Amino acid sequence: MNRFALLTLYRSLTRHRLYALLNIGGLALGLAVFLVLGLYVRFETSYEKWLPHHQQIYLVQTDWHMENSPFNGAYPNTMGGLLDELKQDFPSLTGTRIEPVPFTVIRNGIGVSEDGARVDSDFSKVFDLQMVQGSLASALAAPANVLIDETVAQKYFGATNPVGQTMTLRVNGEQGSYRVAGVFKTLPKATDLVFSILVPLPPHANEDNWHHWGSTSLYTYLRFATPAAAHTFEAKLDDFADRHGKADIGEHASKTLQLRLLPIARRHLTPAGMQAASAKQTVVTLGIVGTLALLIAIVNYINLATARAGLRAREVAMRKVLGASRAVLVRQFIGEAILMAAIAGLISLAMAELGLPLVNAAGGLSLAIPYSLAVPALAVLVVLVGIGAGFYPAVLLSRFPAASVLSSSRAPGGGQAGSRAREILVIFQFALAIAFVIGTLVLGAQIAHVRNADLGFKRDGLIIVRSLAETESQRGKLMTAFEKLPMIRSVTLGGSNAGGSGNNNADNVPLPGQPGPGPSLRWISVGKAFFSTYGAHLIAGRVFDDEHGSDDSTHRGRNDTRNIVINRQAVAVLGFASPQAAVGQIVGKGNPRKIIGVIDDMRFFSPRVPMDATYYLYSPRTQGFAVATLRYSGDLRTAMAAVKRVWQQIAPEIPFDAASADQRLDELYKADDNAAHLFTIGAVLAVLIGCVGLWGLASFNTARRIKEIGIRKTLGASSFDVVKLLVRQFLRPVLIANLFAWPLAWLALRRWLAGFDDAITLSPLYFLAATMLALLIAVLTVITQSLRAARTAPAWALRHE
Structure with a gap:
């Protein structure tokens, strides 16, 4: 220019x-x-794209295909010994394993929780972490070595050189001394590799589940020179699964369990399981x-x-x-x-x-x-x-x-053609604006519905103590001490708890008179007073108690009949006509289970995970892996402080990890809450931009019609007539915009709501409310210009140029 x-x-x-x-x-x-x-x-x-050669790194997924299983879908973890078996068939394969486990740094008898993982000696061949001190490959050679990031080094050693220093670590429940062999650069926030401490992976070959096909205990990563090499290797995995998984899964194991390769950069946005x-x-x-x-x-x-x-x-x-x-x-x-x-x-x-x-x-x-x-x-x-x-x-x-x-x-x-073009543009703007408003209303309604829905238990007044799973000898002492606190009304243990804390298990339940392994049900081991502590809704029969010795599953042999409680979903899956009809029935072959009660579904997991059929087993004694749930009365802060004091007196070396059930559940809703907030901000600003343009267009068009308004008023038109004329001019494209906005919003929102197991109905009221709001916004946007023009004196308007 x-x-x-x-x-x-x-x-x-x-x-x-x-x-x-x-x-x-x-x-x-x-x-x-x-x-x-x-x-x-x-x-x-950008997740994992900070890694050098990230294009060459692939995560091995376990993809389940089982009839009526709550765990169908692709998961990012595999059995521990998978890499060993892969290298038997493919000796030149480059791979490594990462096993995230609880890490605690113990100083002066006090434990501090840190993100850590155990990795094997080939870790450096797959991941090129940027080292600040020491060598990545040599640091993982000795079993007593530890690698820490810059943040941990600063936290525990300050300005002192950490290399060669000793750290006392509690790794997966086992305490020991480790020598700092190197420091790596703190990982960026855009990563799913959540660790700040690395120790060598110990031998697991003799553990029962290490080579059991179907178990999932860690992450297996492979590295290939080119995507073509990875694709060629993946094509061989079904045959590999059929050969090695036959003993645990049966013939044609790959039809039940497939191994798939996922580029590491795609892991973050790839859902796990049925999510x-x-x-x-x-x-x-x-x-x-x-x-x-x-x-x-x-x-x-x-x-x-x-x-x-x-x-x-x-x-x-x-x-x-x-x-x-x-x-x-x-x-x-x-x-x-x-x-x-x-x-x-x-x-x-x-x-x-x-x-x-x-x-x-x-x-x-x-x-x-x-x-x-x-x-x-x-x-x-x-x-x-x-x-x-x-x-x-x-x-x-x-x-x-x-x-x-x-x-x-x-x-x-511009003539009629110019006016028509501007009207089309206004229609386009408000079609998007109305679709945004509909989306905002539906997102808000769905989030509110999820938060306020009946979860099948009383979510208020519960404290979930996840760190109890890391205790062993102190567990019984802790539970007894919790029970003695005056504000604690009841205490229980469970393999799964509100917010998804705990573990996941499922097995097939063969049905009498029907061929095949039967449907797959989730099973949860529970302790004393589990259902009363949660306030579960009993539908039929009874729940576990100590008066019935047959309820205790820990003393039952494999072929002995075990008493179980099932949820409402399991009634239909097991083929019973009603909850009452299910009570007293025996299901399962070789591992018979007698149904003694039916409770309403208890949603412990994300609202995006379908509610699945579940049965409960009773383990009144200390369980190997369990999370404690405490029902309290009074103020949460007071109750939490009392529980924490008890914990620090009995198990100070283990970091205290507890929160209310509401807080645990909030973690499940957080991603959708944040997305709804960002969408609302973007939608409001987008509507505001449209209003700015509409106001400017109304101002300009009104100024161009000053003489016309003067003539109309001279011929007897009232101010109301003039306002109606000008407002109607802009309401027409807004009304037409609904013809495009409604189908667009309906298609997009139907797809979004399909991701929730418990979704609201896509009611026409949301669409009508958005339309009325858009009309109101349009009227308020142009009304000031219209009123000013309508109040103009005819004599001045006729002289206006």
């Missing part, structure tokens, strides 16, 4: 400050929304919201620029008379659009920086603007937005015929 063109642009902007503000402000807001949500998408899609692809859907949805917000801002610019085209018609005509070609004019106006987009880009950076704390708080994030990447990317985006927003107005302006413009007493307004 030359000096003359810049001067022309400056005069145009200063002469029409309001439209300049609306154009630049709308673009800036759209760019800011796009930038912030783009940062979120970039973060979520819906919530993380991936969230990233895609928020990326679309950011893109559409920017698109709405571009449409705003086009709308206002085409509406104001007549104001610059004489300028275009004079430049044509003086020899300017259409190409020159198109370049000038596109250059103006790029310059305005650049101004908007600078403002958007400031908006994004100011808005990031709010977005981080709403989404539970820690995003920051990487200016070294953001500025070049924003520069490219500014050029693209400028061209996209300025091309159509540039072509439209350059088409004005010089002779007719200069000979006319008034500036051209």
